[in-house]
Amino acid sequence: MKKILGILILLIVVCGVTAISNENFVSAYNIQNVTRLTSLFGIISIGVAFVIISGGIDLSIGSVICLIGTMLPYLLAKGVPVPLAFLLVGVLSICIGLAHGLLITKLKLQPFIVTLCGLLIYRGVARGITEDQTQGFGTAHAGLRYLATGKIDLPFIEGFKLPVPFLIMLGLALLAAFLLNKTIFGRYLKAIGNNEAAARYSGIKTDKVVITAYVICSFLAGIGGILFGLDINSVQPEGIGNFYELYAIAAAVLGGCSIRGGEGTILGVVIGAALMRVLRNSITMLGIPSQLEFAIIGAVILVGVVSDELVKRYAQKRRAIQQARQTSG
Amino acid sequence: MKKILGILILLIVVCGVTAISNENFVSAYNIQNVTRLTSLFGIISIGVAFVIISGGIDLSIGSVICLIGTMLPYLLAKGVPVPLAFLLVGVLSICIGLAHGLLITKLKLQPFIVTLCGLLIYRGVARGITEDQTQGFGTAHAGLRYLATGKIDLPFIEGFKLPVPFLIMLGLALLAAFLLNKTIFGRYLKAIGNNEAAARYSGIKTDKVVITAYVICSFLAGIGGILFGLDINSVQPEGIGNFYELYAIAAAVLGGCSIRGGEGTILGVVIGAALMRVLRNSITMLGIPSQLEFAIIGAVILVGVVSDELVKRYAQKRRAIQQARQTSG
Amino acid sequence: NQQNGNGKKTVAFVTNGVDPFWVIAQRGAEKAGEDLDVNVEVRMPPQGVADQKRMVQELLAQNVDGIAISPIDPENQNELLKEIAARSILITQDSDAPESPRQCYIGMDNYTAGRMCGELVKEALPDGGEVMLFVGRLGQANARQRRQGVIDELMDRSHDGSRYDKPGEVIKNDKYSILDTRTDDFDHPQAKANAEDAIANHPNLKCMVGLFAYNPPLCLEAIRDAGKLKEIKVVSFDENEASLQGIMDGTVVGTVVQNPYQYGYESVRVLKALANGDKSVIPENEILHIPARKIRKDNVEEFWTELKSLLGDSAKKDPGQTVNETIKSAKKTDPGATPDPRYPQQQKEPQKDE
Amino acid sequence: MSSPATTHPAPLLEVAQISKQFPGIKALSQVSLSLNHGEVLAVIGENGAGKSTLMKILAGVQPPDSGKLLIEGAEVSISDVEAALENGIALIHQELNLCENLDIAANIFLGREPASWNVINQQQTYLESQKLLKQVGLNLPPQTLVGDLTVGQQQMVEIAKALSINARILIMDEPTSSLSLHESEALFAVIRELKARGVSVIYISHRLGEVNDLADRVVVLRDGENAGDLDRASISHERMVQLMVGRNVSQFFPHTPHEPGQVVLEVKQLRTPAYPSHFINFSIRQNEIVGISGLVGAGRTELLQVLFGIDSPLSGSISVAGQEVQINSPRDAIRAGLALVPEDRKLQGLVLEMAVRENMSLASLTRDRKSLGRINFNQERNISEEMIAVMKIKTPSDSQIVQFLSGGNQQKVVLGKWLAMNPRVLLLDEPTRGVDIGAKEEIYTLMNQLASQGMAVLFVSSDLEEIRGISDRVLVMHEGQMTGELSRDEFSEEAIMQLATGQTLSHSQT
Numbered sequence A, B: 001m002k003k004i005l006g007i008l009i010l011l012i013v014v015c016g017v018t019a020i021s022n023e024n025f026v027s028a029y030n031i032q033n034v035t036r037l038t039s040l041f042g043i044i045s046i047g048v049a050f051v052i053i054s055g056g057i058d059l060s061i062g063s064v065i066c067l068i069g070t071m072l073p074y075l076l077a078k079g080v081p082v083p084l085a086f087l088l089v090g091v092l093s094i095c096i097g098l099a100h101g102l103l104i105t106k107l108k109l110q111p112f113i114v115t116l117c118g119l120l121i122y123r124g125v126a127r128g129i130t131e132d133q134t135q136g137f138g139t140a141h142a143g144l145r146y147l148a149t150g151k152i153d154l155p156f157i158e159g160f161k162l163p164v165p166f167l168i169m170l171g172l173a174l175l176a177a178f179l180l181n182k183t184i185f186g187r188y189l190k191a192i193g194n195n196e197a198a199a200r201y202s203g204i205k206t207d208k209v210v211i212t213a214y215v216i217c218s219f220l221a222g223i224g225g226i227l228f229g230l231d232i233n234s235v236q237p238e239g240i241g242n243f244y245e246l247y248a249i250a251a252a253v254l255g256g257c258s259i260r261g262g263e264g265t266i267l268g269v270v271i272g273a274a275l276m277r278v279l280r281n282s283i284t285m286l287g288i289p290s291q292l293e294f295a296i297i298g299a300v301i302l303v304g305v306v307s308d309e310l311v312k313r314y315a316q317k318r319r320a321i322q323q324a325r326q327t328s329g
Numbered sequence C: 001n002q003q004n005g006n007g008k009k010t011v012a013f014v015t016n017g018v019d020p021f022w023v024i025a026q027r028g029a030e031k032a033g034e035d036l037d038v039n040v041e042v043r044m045p046p047q048g049v050a051d052q053k054r055m056v057q058e059l060l061a062q063n064v065d066g067i068a069i070s071p072i073d074p075e076n077q078n079e080l081l082k083e084i085a086a087r088s089i090l091i092t093q094d095s096d097a098p099e100s101p102r103q104c105y106i107g108m109d110n111y112t113a114g115r116m117c118g119e120l121v122k123e124a125l126p127d128g129g130e131v132m133l134f135v136g137r138l139g140q141a142n143a144r145q146r147r148q149g150v151i152d153e154l155m156d157r158s159h160d161g162s163r164y165d166k167p168g169e170v171i172k173n174d175k176y177s178i179l180d181t182r183t184d185d186f187d188h189p190q191a192k193a194n195a196e197d198a199i200a201n202h203p204n205l206k207c208m209v210g211l212f213a214y215n216p217p218l219c220l221e222a223i224r225d226a227g228k229l230k231e232i233k234v235v236s237f238d239e240n241e242a243s244l245q246g247i248m249d250g251t252v253v254g255t256v257v258q259n260p261y262q263y264g265y266e267s268v269r270v271l272k273a274l275a276n277g278d279k280s281v282i283p284e285n286e287i288l289h290i291p292a293r294k295i296r297k298d299n300v301e302e303f304w305t306e307l308k309s310l311l312g313d314s315a316k317k318d319p320g321q322t323v324n325e326t327i328k329s330a331k332k333t334d335p336g337a338t339p340d341p342r343y344p345q346q347q348k349e350p351q352k353d354e
Numbered sequence D: 001m002s003s004p005a006t007t008h009p010a011p012l013l014e015v016a017q018i019s020k021q022f023p024g025i026k027a028l029s030q031v032s033l034s035l036n037h038g039e040v041l042a043v044i045g046e047n048g049a050g051k052s053t054l055m056k057i058l059a060g061v062q063p064p065d066s067g068k069l070l071i072e073g074a075e076v077s078i079s080d081v082e083a084a085l086e087n088g089i090a091l092i093h094q095e096l097n098l099c100e101n102l103d104i105a106a107n108i109f110l111g112r113e114p115a116s117w118n119v120i121n122q123q124q125t126y127l128e129s130q131k132l133l134k135q136v137g138l139n140l141p142p143q144t145l146v147g148d149l150t151v152g153q154q155q156m157v158e159i160a161k162a163l164s165i166n167a168r169i170l171i172m173d174e175p176t177s178s179l180s181l182h183e184s185e186a187l188f189a190v191i192r193e194l195k196a197r198g199v200s201v202i203y204i205s206h207r208l209g210e211v212n213d214l215a216d217r218v219v220v221l222r223d224g225e226n227a228g229d230l231d232r233a234s235i236s237h238e239r240m241v242q243l244m245v246g247r248n249v250s251q252f253f254p255h256t257p258h259e260p261g262q263v264v265l266e267v268k269q270l271r272t273p274a275y276p277s278h279f280i281n282f283s284i285r286q287n288e289i290v291g292i293s294g295l296v297g298a299g300r301t302e303l304l305q306v307l308f309g310i311d312s313p314l315s316g317s318i319s320v321a322g323q324e325v326q327i328n329s330p331r332d333a334i335r336a337g338l339a340l341v342p343e344d345r346k347l348q349g350l351v352l353e354m355a356v357r358e359n360m361s362l363a364s365l366t367r368d369r370k371s372l373g374r375i376n377f378n379q380e381r382n383i384s385e386e387m388i389a390v391m392k393i394k395t396p397s398d399s400q401i402v403q404f405l406s407g408g409n410q411q412k413v414v415l416g417k418w419l420a421m422n423p424r425v426l427l428l429d430e431p432t433r434g435v436d437i438g439a440k441e442e443i444y445t446l447m448n449q450l451a452s453q454g455m456a457v458l459f460v461s462s463d464l465e466e467i468r469g470i471s472d473r474v475l476v477m478h479e480g481q482m483t484g485e486l487s488r489d490e491f492s493e494e495a496i497m498q499l500a501t502g503q504t505l506s507h508s509q510t
């Protein structure tokens, strides 16, 4: 909770500063856009959070987005009916996660290496299949595109409409939070992230749990790929999703996931994703040259983790002093 | 040694197959090119090997290449004299490594996160300073460019000329191997990578050693940046070096560095870098569509680590059986 | 020069990146290969200059008889271009390198094309207004030249391709103000986000100019989502299907199209001739000018019908397919010198100012 | 406060009023002690008494919050390990601290490599290592990778390393906890020799027998404070225990004979991966406590791990309550009614970052789950509260993070996790390793209770007193083989050692 508080305050400060210096920031239109993108990145960040909590890492997310994001329009263009196409790409993303999980648990390969290979392979396959040609839904499938670009009127608020991806993200986040906090799977995941051996010695089928985490991650990356594709309607295999795994990981870490495993909350991850998107938006709104975008995002993440560490140390010291006073007093 | 053998055989096989199916592969011109690129990637891979052996990771290499690679021509274009410009970018790259090392050791931040921020920041800074304009040396500094593009006649072999970067890489590799195997620093590095606490309890100033590893890595990335820049003579701030950290890490891992730390040889890393380059070259020479390039490289790395693991297991099992036979016999 | 295999000549066509635009060019090159009985190797470097250098050297290692290249950074790549000229035959296409020993340039002038784009903006906003530019990377020479063309045209400056206005500063005269140039690094979601941010941040924005093929459709997406089709005009570059559809619908003012198919076809034709020692294919000024064209509402239908008829029927069958895919099935074009019917007015004289 | 009992004007080392606070715990409070030249000083105390913390302060691993250190009367500041080494202080840590990727010689000289111009003189390290290895009785080439050694051999390397420092003050924090009797003897010989050379040794152990044999003087810590000193003459088992726990411990091994019931666990022709050429056969009955004795590396841990499904057997059969069971994972073992308290509670027993409650429920969550895989939070709380009460676990609440409990209480949490599963057979691997006397006694009592309630208890221990004290029956292993079985009246130390070293019993056949 304390970890979330810090980033929440940061988010509010960034929003506040931007809103004060540029009122367009709080226009319904802008908020809708930021919300939509937060939702898309939030979904993939939630996925990677599961892997990070299990003590692993997934570098292949961007390439999974690429593969699934190109395969859906590719299949549709080939005349595959919509439900079947969805089924196929869904199964594909699950198989990818399964492959990662199996290699990592059964062959004991390093997650970093396995998913680095994934990063290279999936984009390569997508580029090979599509021969590097941009894929799109054209003007057909407008209904489908509603999933990514649709907006829903809100009963009480004038002007502001809720982007459909936000609802998807919300649903997934609630499900993820439930999984993580209320189910034995979530408990096992955290136990494994902290101490894999102890979990195994307690009769937990750790391999199954870890594999499930990778499957969730790839599956959500797949959903991300579908939504990104539907959103922009032009999926270039060579370019789409490059570096998105790093944004997702950064969001998860900002949101309180420890790269060492065992720690993390879904709410934090979503706030982390929101902070990343709001930052990019604010940079534009504040008139900062777009070239500096990444430098600023990087600096904010760094400041975030550094201050988190310093606050932790300070709190520890304070507690020690207080206790000393109590003991002596 | 055994780890190197596997990848060496793989390298030879790839070379052999390609040479048989396309004689141009063994033309002096092609070998020179592959050697030059191997040398450039070899240099940054050697750098990251130090960090990996210390048990860390460096994701910022590509961005350091970008920053140093753009700053050198930028400074020269601003009229800074050559030696001063070299000094400045050298110091800059060392400071970057120092910053990483200090954050990781003194603030106990995760290497993954620190260098991820670096990845975002350095490229952002380079883009900001150059305002996204491509930097180049134009036709000036031809002498300087000799460092990257020069070739040296060999006394005995007709036609083939040794690219200068190869000599640079050779010098650095020998120095690195000496550091790693013969000096106290190398010993400490391996000790820290395997068991940081044990090293600390032995009176080793672990922080200093780890910081040095990051400095070496960033410094070699800086040299890489200079050479890449001199080689292509046109440094696009948004483009140069993207994903190079991943190639460097992959080369190091292929070459026998364990991502868990404590293990690795410089010879292996150089062979790893060579394999990555030769593979890309072979794909072209064999007429495989270039879109599949990455898929194939990813697959080869994966096959490499998987078979490494399987061989290790098989050897273990064999040893166990032999021992059993001895005991019972 | 050594031929590969069966005595056929082999020529190469090297692009400056991966883009649907280049797939069209590839078809042209391949068609020429078929028609003229030469082997054609097409290379698209995804990662900029370094990749381009590597691909070129690999082609040279394979002893190709000629290379037609779109240099990403012509000034600084001179050495590589010299290397090509020394080991093979060098011509440039799409983007010229006048300082290099190239025998010939095939294509248009990006700066002039940018100015044509600027003219479309002027037509769209006769009374002036706020304009914003969108492009993949400013590191690429053609992007810089196009951008400068638009700016100079709107600012009513003289024709001078060597000017450079820094990005990040508002450029304005009494009529037009060019607020910014946003780049997206070929990240399409970011390209759309850039357009959205512009809409959110500049309520008085009147026109968006997309300088790379994928930019205009993404601008259009953002404008449509924002419900601002009436307020904001889109000016386009290249013939992305969505851009053409926009011109038909009236949501896009117009587009400046090049002739990538012809770039490909002509490159192969010229290279083959040169490889056989026939220098007559090269015009005196060493520029085979394939001019850019403006496509507006009045000629889009004609252009698109031509395009579709050229590409065959399959384009109509499945609207989900992109232009580039349908081009794969491109069938019969007139061989050799007769240009592609889409681009009727091929000129062989140097371009002039408007 | 500090009044050395000896005649030396200034003791070699004086610790004055050292305090150290950890978050939530006052580890040391105004602790003082002194160490004379050529003296073996034993420091004892219950788990968490602060022994290791004090030693880490002396070795420069951790800084004290307050207090002074004096060497030969002069105050010194020991800010890091290097400073400690300069002052001639070397520490053998409680846990092994070796680099498995380096060879023996490299480990011995780590941090002090003989070198010129930073280039290591390998030859010299090998030569000197050879001598040191001989001294500690380890017959291995110094080029051997430490990762290939057994735990006991690694501990001997640690000792050789400490010797190589040529320290004036050598601190050993529980050096024998992973040594066999044989290796322990070699260590004691080394200590006596050091003492003869005038080296002072601070020796920490929970094995009071050793302390009795070795120590010139004993300092007792309790709850981070000085609890008393004993000089050579007044050292006795009872006095030490009394000072440590603050009361008299009357009956240390609370053995009540049990009437064995039905056979619950039967193992036939079992081959383990560590010793594939040996077959193991044995059985245990209800109400029985069976101890497995043997030297380090005898394959006892391996046997329990195979029974519990951590490792898979190569062949053979395991039956529980007369029914043959296939055990390929801990899950299978749990289903069959087995439970294992593993050897290393921090590595295998506990999730240190999680709460007491969450650790306690880790094994039973699946059994108690609600629909949709939800956790039954009520049941979880009930179990943990019940176990805390039954086992008298000292913790502020069941949401305390396990890391902050003392070793004994941590061990009880592991036990509680399994008792919640109500197993038929309880397997315990070194259940009292590193556990203090008070908690030890409680664990013994618990084992007794469980056995009398009908559970079969099978435990592995390297502590002979413990084996003899609480077992109904003892099995002895040697290099992966069951070499014998002893009933309670045959439990002599000699008999067990004979079997443990692979000899046949001289007086009778089993």
Ligand SMILES: Nc1ncnc2c1ncn2[C@@H]1O[C@H](COP(=O)(O)OP(=O)(O)OP(=O)(O)O)[C@@H](O)[C@H]1O
Pocket (backbone or CB within 6 Å): D022, D023, D025, D026, D027, D045, D046, D047, D048, D049, D050, D051, D052, D053, D054, D094, D403, D404, D405, D406, D407, D434
């Ligand atoms: N790094 C640390 N952080 C927090 N608490 C600590 C730390 N190290 C030790 N403690 C706590 O300080 C107290 C003293 O621990 P210490 O290890 O010195 O005990 P000990 O006497 O060596 O016990 P044992 O016999 O179990 O080894 C314990 O309560 C322990 O949990």
Ligand SMILES: Nc1ncnc2c1ncn2[C@@H]1O[C@H](COP(=O)(O)OP(=O)(O)OP(=O)(O)O)[C@@H](O)[C@H]1O
Pocket (backbone or CB within 6 Å): D149, D150, D151, D152, D274, D294, D295, D296, D297, D298, D299, D300, D301, D302, D303, D343, D462
């Ligand atoms: N992880 C492992 N890898 C390789 N060998 C092992 C491993 N664990 C145990 N062994 C070996 O298997 C054999 C049996 O060891 P085991 O730990 O079962 O013995 P033990 O009697 O329990 O001794 P200890 O007192 O050390 O626990 C020993 O030779 C040991 O070195």
Ligand SMILES: O[C@@H]1[C@@H](O)[C@H](O)OC[C@H]1O
Pocket (backbone or CB within 6 Å): C016, C017, C018, C019, C021, C022, C070, C094, C142, C211, C212, C213, C237, C238, C258
């Ligand atoms: O150079 C090409 C340009 O002409 C086109 O507009 O977009 C893609 C570029 O690669």
Ligand SMILES: [Mg+2]
Pocket (backbone or CB within 6 Å): D051, D052, D053, D094, D173
């Ligand atoms: Mg201790």
Ligand SMILES: [Mg+2]
Pocket (backbone or CB within 6 Å): D300, D301, D302, D343, D429, D460
């Ligand atoms: Mg054991």
